[in-house]
Amino acid sequence: MKRAQIILSLILLTVLSAPIVPVKADTTAGTQKSTFSMDIAADSTPIIITSVPTFTFAQQKAFDLKTQSLPNIPLATGTTDSHTLTVTDYSGSGQGWQLTAAMNPFYEASDTNKTGEALDGTLNLHWDPTAITTDNPDTKTYALPAADSKPSSTDSAFALPTTGNTKQFWDTTITDPNQIGVKLGQGINTLTFADNTTLALTQNSAVRPTAYKATITWTLSNTPTN
Numbered sequence: 001m002k003r004a005q006i007i008l009s010l011i012l013l014t015v016l017s018a019p020i021v022p023v024k025a026d027t028t029a030g031t032q033k034s035t036f037s038m039d040i041a042a043d044s045t046p047i048i049i050t051s052v053p054t055f056t057f058a059q060q061k062a063f064d065l066k067t068q069s070l071p072n073i074p075l076a077t078g079t080t081d082s083h084t085l086t087v088t089d090y091s092g093s094g095q096g097w098q099l100t101a102a103m104n105p106f107y108e109a110s111d112t113n114k115t116g117e118a119l120d121g122t123l124n125l126h127w128d129p130t131a132i133t134t135d136n137p138d139t140k141t142y143a144l145p146a147a148d149s150k151p152s153s154t155d156s157a158f159a160l161p162t163t164g165n166t167k168q169f170w171d172t173t174i175t176d177p178n179q180i181g182v183k184l185g186q187g188i189n190t191l192t193f194a195d196n197t198t199l200a201l202t203q204n205s206a207v208r209p210t211a212y213k214a215t216i217t218w219t220l221s222n223t224p225t226n
Helices: 002-016 062-067 137-142
Strands: 047-051 070-074 084-089 098-103 121-127 149-152 155-161 167-171 187-192 198-201 216-221
Touching: 047 216, 098 155
Parallel strands: none
Antiparallel strands: 047 084, 070 198, 084 187, 098 167, 098 216, 121 155, 121 198, 149 155
16 A cells, blocks of 8 residues: 555656646637528418409499490599509419409499399409519519400400409419429519509499499419319
């Protein structure tokens, strides 16, 4: 036991009496990478109609509609109507969507059951195709709303009769092989109908001097047309 103590003492003395050697700092540079991850949850309604337009047309005289059709009733002025239609697509699929419209006849505003005399006609929607706003510029190039006529490069027209029949208005689904990968319809797609939107009403001898209303049903689908 004593021998062991002496050896230990000698070793300590040797270490303590050793010359001090300066230690240099490591000057070698290096890089390290941190990895971050995040999950994106799916939206409960990834493709949705965000806003629909409302229209109020100028007041007409009952006598005029009793005796003749009124083919060109303009929008009323000074209203707070919004003429904007917006479809938002955050699905990420890039497969596009379809939007259809159907319009029922005009009934007296107080006729909630729609059992009275109906007024028939056609809503003539107008818009400027160059003024459509979208998060995806390819939508404006390949997938503009359907136009029954194009009076000018800045005026497209779509006729919606009061028959209640469904009519396709906007289709961004991919039908052309050259469009694969374009991601049509994604983001926020906004169309504002122009002030030259008009209403045509068919002559009706039973019309009464009161307010009339009609409804447009917009239906959104993400099922491509075969």
